Amino acid sequence: SPKHHGSRKNKKNCRRHALYVDFSDVGWNDWIVAPPGYQAFYCHGDCPFPLADHLNSTNHAIVQTLVNSVNSSIPKACCVPTELSAISMLYLDEYDKVVLKNYQEMVVEGCGCR
Amino acid sequence: QHYLHIRPAPSDNLPLVDLIEHPDPIFDPKEKDLNETLLRSLMGGHFDPNFMAMSLPEDRLGVDDLAELDLLLRQRPSGAMPGEIKGLEFYDGLQPGKKHRLSKKLRRKLQMWLWSQTFCPVLYTWNDLGSRFWPRYVKVGSCYSKRSCSVPEGMVCKPAKSVHLTILRWRCQRRGGQRCTWIPIQYPIIAECKCSC
Numbered sequence: 620s621p622k623h624h625g626s627r628k629n630k631k632n633c634r635r636h637a638l639y640v641d642f643s644d645v646g647w648n649d650w651i652v653a654p655p656g657y658q659a660f661y662c663h664g665d666c667p668f669p670l671a672d673h674l675n676s677t678n679h680a681i682v683q684t685l686v687n688s689v690n691s692s693i694p695k696a697c698c699v700p701t702e703l704s705a706i707s708m709l710y711l712d713e714y715d716k717v718v719l720k721n722y723q724e725m726v727v728e729g730c731g732c733r
Numbered sequence: 734q735h736y737l738h739i740r741p742a743p744s745d746n747l748p749l750v751d752l753i754e755h756p757d758p759i760f761d762p763k764e765k766d767l768n769e770t771l772l773r774s775l776m777g778g779h780f781d782p783n784f785m786a787m788s789l790p791e792d793r794l795g796v797d798d799l800a801e802l803d804l805l806l807r808q809r810p811s812g813a814m815p816g817e818i819k820g821l822e823f824y825d826g827l828q829p830g831k832k833h834r835l836s837k838k839l840r841r842k843l844q845m846w847l848w849s850q851t852f853c854p855v856l857y858t859w860n861d862l863g864s865r866f867w868p869r870y871v872k873v874g875s876c877y878s879k880r881s882c883s884v885p886e887g888m889v890c891k892p893a894k895s896v897h898l899t900i901l902r903w904r905c906q907r908r909g910g911q912r913c914t915w916i917p918i919q920y921p922i923i924a925e926c927k928c929s930c
Binding site: 647650652653654655657705706707708709710716717718719720721722723725 | 740741742743744745746747749750751752753754755865897902904916917918919920921
């Protein structure tokens with residue numbers, strides 16, 4: 620039924636998902652002293668036509684999604700981070716000194732269809 | 734495998750965001766690891782009592798006090814008057830076509846007013862870095878940005894220069910069992926604020 624179809628679709632819509640990155644898993648523990656890992660999150664999901672308000676889209680994304688609905692050779696909008704935040708990391712720099720610095724845009728705060 | 738060298742780029746943006754710490758106390762230094770004499774010698778010449786403390790200093794300023802301190806500082810800027818203000822001449826434009834230079838006293842008053850409006854002092858507060866840093870309290874700078882520093886309004890005081898403190902960090906590594914040591918690290922702090930866009 621269309622109703623069932625709709626609810627299943629919603630579940631797969633663009634949203635933020637948990638993603639804990641352990642630096643030792645990616646071989647970065649040799650240059651990152653702290654933290655051992657962090658919650659980075661990621662964005663994943665569909666950007667279906669018509670784009671709903673909560674999908675945090677742009678006018679351009681609305682237009683592109685509309686074009687996709689009539690011409691499938693043009694892709695749909697993409698589910699991407701729309702807001703990111705920083706973390707600080709204690710790392711070994713190129714002079715072999717351990718330095719504490721901010722790393723911008725390391726954590727996804729919000730996702731959207733863009 | 735060149736892709737292994739791809740790394741995120743650090744930023745010089747300050748103040749620092751709080752470091753995410755592993756919650757397990759097994760990564761904390763124990764009583765025996767906190768021998769002050771030993772740690773002081775590990776720090777060598779880097780121990781700066783003006784910026785570092787083992788316990789929270791008495792004269793600590795809370796965040797609420799900052800606004801008050803700021804007002805105090807704004808009324809009386811310290812140091813030498815900036816050249817841009819010192820060199821200013823003022824004229825009255827009351828009669829069109831005729832320029833009258835203002836009196837010395839009024840000129841001084843206007844200069845002092847401009848200086849107090851545009852002055853961007855570095856405000857210092859003590860930060861608790863937790864037990865995995867030594868000394869655990871460091872004095873960090875901040876720029877007061879709740880008020881505009883320009884005439885007309887719009888610009889705010891922003892960090893313009895930083896310096897770094899060398900302190901110790903308790904580092905634990907898994908190499909056939911857990912091994913922890915104190916290592917020197919560089920901790921950046923704001924050293925100068927400027928009125929910026």
